[in-house]
Amino acid sequence: MATVxxxxxxxxxxxxxxxxxxxxxxxxxxxxxxxxxxxxxxxASILNIQSIEVYEVASFYSMFNLNPVGKCLIEVxxxxxxxxxxxEDVVRHIEKKLNIHVGETTADGQFTLKTVxxxxxxxxxxxxxxxxxxxxxxxxxxxxxxxxxxxxEGKRSRYC
Amino acid sequence: MGKKLLLEHIDVPGINTLxxxxxxGGYASVEKALxxxxxxxxxxxxxxxxxxxxxxxxxxxGMKWSFLAKPExxxxxxxxxxxxxxxxxxxxxxxxxxxxxxLIEGMITASYALGAxxxxxxxxxxxxxxxxxxxxxxxxxxEQGLLGKNIFNSGFDHDCYVQVGAGAxxxxxxxxxxxxLEGKRGNPRIKPPFPAIAGLYGCPTVVNNVETIAAVVxxxxxxxxxxxxxxxxxxxxxxxxxxxxxxxKPGVYEIELGVPVEEFIYSDEYCGGxxxxxxxxxVVAGGSxxxxxxxxxxxxxAAGEPRLMSYExxxxxxxxxxxxLGSGGFIVMDETASVVKNLYTFTxxxxxxxxxxxxxxxxxxxxxxxxxxxILDGDGTMSDIDLLWDIQAKIEGKTICPLGDAAAxxxxxxxxxxxxxxxxxxxxxxxxxxxxxxYSTKGIPEPAY
Numbered sequence: 001m002a003t004v005x006x007x008x009x010x011x012x013x014x015x016x017x018x019x020x021x022x023x024x025x026x027x028x029x030x031x032x033x034x035x036x037x038x039x040x041x042x043x044a045s046i047l048n049i050q051s052i053e054v055y056e057v058a059s060f061y062s063m064f065n066l067n068p069v070g071k072c073l074i075e076v077x078x079x080x081x082x083x084x085x086x087x088e089d090v091v092r093h094i095e096k097k098l099n100i101h102v103g104e105t106t107a108d109g110q111f112t113l114k115t116v117x118x119x120x121x122x123x124x125x126x127x128x129x130x131x132x133x134x135x136x137x138x139x140x141x142x143x144x145x146x147x148x149x150x151x152x153e154g155k156r157s158r159y160c
Numbered sequence: 161m162g163k164k165l166l167l168e169h170i171d172v173p174g175i176n177t178l179x180x181x182x183x184x185g186g187y188a189s190v191e192k193a194l195x196x197x198x199x200x201x202x203x204x205x206x207x208x209x210x211x212x213x214x215x216x217x218x219x220x221x222g223m224k225w226s227f228l229a230k231p232e233x234x235x236x237x238x239x240x241x242x243x244x245x246x247x248x249x250x251x252x253x254x255x256x257x258x259x260x261x262x263l264i265e266g267m268i269t270a271s272y273a274l275g276a277x278x279x280x281x282x283x284x285x286x287x288x289x290x291x292x293x294x295x296x297x298x299x300x301x302x303e304q305g306l307l308g309k310n311i312f313n314s315g316f317d318h319d320c321y322v323q324v325g326a327g328a329x330x331x332x333x334x335x336x337x338x339x340x341l342e343g344k345r346g347n348p349r350i351k352p353p354f355p356a357i358a359g360l361y362g363c364p365t366v367v368n369n370v371e372t373i374a375a376v377v378x379x380x381x382x383x384x385x386x387x388x389x390x391x392x393x394x395x396x397x398x399x400x401x402x403x404x405x406x407x408x409k410p411g412v413y414e415i416e417l418g419v420p421v422e423e424f425i426y427s428d429e430y431c432g433g434x435x436x437x438x439x440x441x442x443v444v445a446g447g448s449x450x451x452x453x454x455x456x457x458x459x460x461x462a463a464g465e466p467r468l469m470s471y472e473x474x475x476x477x478x479x480x481x482x483x484x485l486g487s488g489g490f491i492v493m494d495e496t497a498s499v500v501k502n503l504y505t506f507t508x509x510x511x512x513x514x515x516x517x518x519x520x521x522x523x524x525x526x527x528x529x530x531x532x533x534x535i536l537d538g539d540g541t542m543s544d545i546d547l548l549w550d551i552q553a554k555i556e557g558k559t560i561c562p563l564g565d566a567a568a569x570x571x572x573x574x575x576x577x578x579x580x581x582x583x584x585x586x587x588x589x590x591x592x593x594x595x596x597x598x599y600s601t602k603g604i605p606e607p608a609y
Contacts, residue, residue: 010321012235012278015361020343021326025285053343060345060515061326063285079247080448081404081491083505117329117509118247118448119286122404122489123411132288160288 004046016047020057023047024064029159033073034065062116070105070112072155075129078115081122086138090126091115093140097147110154111147131157162416162429163390165378165398166371170258176293178300181261187306189269189380194314197380202273206376208384210396215241215332215369216447216487217562218471221376227356228274229364237365238276240267240373241337242283242290245329246447247509248489251400252370254412256283256290259374260297266373267320268306269380274366278319281370282337285326294322329513333561334367336515347517348561371400392418395470399488401430406494408432421445421467421474422459425492438494442578445474446486448506449566451573452499453483479573499578500585503570504532510567518559524551525567540586549575 004023011018023043024035031039040054047054058064065073074094078087091113095101098111105112121127124136128143135146149155174180181187193202207222228236240263244252256263263281271279283291298320301307309317323341325331331340335349338360359365375397379387388396395417404410407425409432415424424430425440434440440455461467462481467474471485493502511525528551531544552568559565575582 010280010323012361015342017343018323018341021285021340022324025324025326047343056345057343061285061328062512063327078505079509080444080502080505081248084405084491084493084497084502116327117512118245120244120250120253120284122248122250122491123402125404125410129286134289 008047017049017053020047020049020054021061024054024058026160028064033069033071033157033159034067068105070109071157072110072130072150073112073114073157075114075116075119077117077119077121077125077127077129079118082118082125082127085125087126089140090128090138090143093143094147097144110151130155131159133158162414162419163398164414165387165390166255166259166262166374166400167412167414176258176260176297178261178297178304178306181259185381186261187265187268189377190265190272190306191312193269193272193380194312194316199273199275202269202376202380205379205384206273209375209379209387210384210391210394211372211375211379211387212395212471213369214371214375214399214488216246216449218485221368221372224356224368225270225274225366227354228366229357230275231364235278235363236274236276237360237363238267238271238274238279238373239334239337239341239360239365239367240279240281240370241332241334241367242281242287242370243325243332243337244287244370244487245284245332245513246449246487246489247506248404248444248447248491249402249487250404251402251412251488253287253290254402255370255374255400256287257293260294261301262374262377263294263370264297264301264307264320266376268301268311268318270366270368270373270376271318271320272316273376276366277317278321280321280323280341280360282323282325282331282341284331285324288324291322291324298322328515329509330515330561330563333563336561337367338365345515347515348563350560390416392468392470393472395472395485399469399485401469401488401490403431403490403492405492406435406438406497407492408435415469417468417470418473419469421469424469424490425459431490431492434492434494436494438496440492441495441497442493442499444483444489444491444493444570446484447489448491448509449562449569450484450486451479451482451569452503452577453481453573454577457481457577458483479569480576483573498581499574500532500581501536503574504529504536506570507532507567510563514563514567518564520555520558521564521567524555524564527551528567528571535582535585538585538588540582542583542586544586545575545579545582 008019044051044054127136211221212218331346336346340346355365443458461476507529511529516522552571555564556568
């Protein structure tokens with residue numbers, strides 16, 4: 001809460017709504033990596049705005065998850081340069097390895113796989129993001145190594 | 161070796177810390193501006209430098225600054241656009257990660273010139289770790305009195321904050337960025353009024369790209385004329401180019417504007433040539449939005465002149481045979497790459513990123529993605545090519561913000577220069593069916609054929 005108050009102070013008086021996106025990031029990190037309606041209502045109450053103002057923002061930005069996700073959210077970039085360098089193979093490989101399709105979560109709730117648009121890692125393509133970590137210059141061997149390691153340690157994505 | 165104005169000290173160990181950065185002459189531009197120059201004099205130097213916006217549009221920065229309204233008693237803002245999301249572009253990330261103080265120095269100097277007591281760096285949410293690097297650098301700057309009250313005893317106060325976005329390409333459009341910074345959906349505003357008159361919180365605001373703000377530092381230190389002496393014609397100074405795709409040495413390169421494209425692709429100083437020495441097929445020279453050009457047209461203009469890495473030379477020939485420098489996102493494709501499939505990733509991208517506010521873009525981008533998918537799926541018809549052409553033409557110029565144009569140009573240029581490749585996909589139909597990626601990305605089981 002101290003962090004939230006510190007963020008709100010960055011903006012002029014009466015403009016506290018500017019803190020909405022930063023606070024939603026914190027809320028998502030605190031509440032298992034996704035924003036439930038109850039969480040969003042809570043954020044609205046902190047900023048003294050209507051719930052709908054939170055919903056409309058949360059639903060606009062792709063980083064906010066409006067449905068539960070696995071402990072470890074894997075996001076593979078699929079745009080141009082990453083595609084040129086083999087992003088499709090990476091996606092297919094992870095799908096096979098985890099036995100899920102893009103958009104799904106493993107039965108044990110450990111992994112969710114998503115594809116995302118350009119994350120600014122074109123010179124180090126292909127890449128995937130897990131929480132705030134960038135994993136770049138991927139090869140299928142490197143992906144295997146990471147997945148095995150994350151499985152063993154029960155990895156959680158860090159969001160904040 | 162070309163002259164390095166921004167990345168000169170990038171390999172110095174510890175250059176991300178304030179102490180090392182200052183040992184290398186860091187924050188001299190703040191001291192010089194605050195102690196010896198009027199704000200108007202700083203603006204004048206930037207005008208003289210010929211610096212153009214490095215985010216993609218290439219609008220003269222000094223002129224943008226001079227449009228800023230200065231009504232009495234109304235705060236002004238400087239907002240740094242660090243929402244770098246244009247596919248193929250990663251220069252700002254590199255600069256902020258390695259040289260956070262260069263950006264902060266530029267923010268203070270530029271804010272002094274504009275009379276802004278508060279500035280925000282709006283950075284895309286996915287660059288969270290970069291935002292943390294910036295936060296740390298800002299904290300160091302406050303500790304040393306480079307931010308806060310009465311900087312260098314000049315009476316100038318300044319606060320700078322980092323604002324993190326949450327994943328929306330559209331927020332790189334300056335008015336969408338301002339909406340987002342106000343805690344709203346990133347829907348671009350109708351202009352006018354321009355941000356220089358009514359921007360953040362309705363106050364006069366300048367929005368500049370990371371690299372543009374960083375370039376203010378060498379301009380103030382060495383003078384606008386010295387900066388203008390570098391480069392060619394109206395393309396002055398240096399530019400960061402993000403090079404990716406099928407090249408031996410992908411990465412960020414600072415070039416003096418005017419380097420020949422051929423030298424940029426093949427010389428060891430830059431990209432080092434094509435992977436496995438294959439043949440060059442096509443280049444997207446300035447980020448996904450700019451027209452793709454085939455090898456012969458990117459290396460030489462239609463008139464046979466060597467093509468240079470400059471705003472004017474890349475645009476030579478208009479869209480018929482030229483392209484744009486854009487954000488400097490330089491994507492190289494070799495002979496093995498499919499322009500049609502690459503275009504599919506672009507149409508999917510723009511469909512995903514359209515904010516949905518204007519019908520031509522909201523509907524058109526989705527329609528184009530569907531047709532591209534149909535063609536890749538082996539179910540295309542020759543008339544689909546004309547339909548794609550028709551749709552892109554009906555998006556271009558008919559939307560509030562330039563995302564519509566950005567979605568249209570890659571389609572138009574791919575058809576213009578690579579029509580035969582589309583026709584091949586359509587003629588051969590199912591025999592070159594290559595849709596595994598589509599099913600995998602849509603999360604539906606791949607059908608058995």
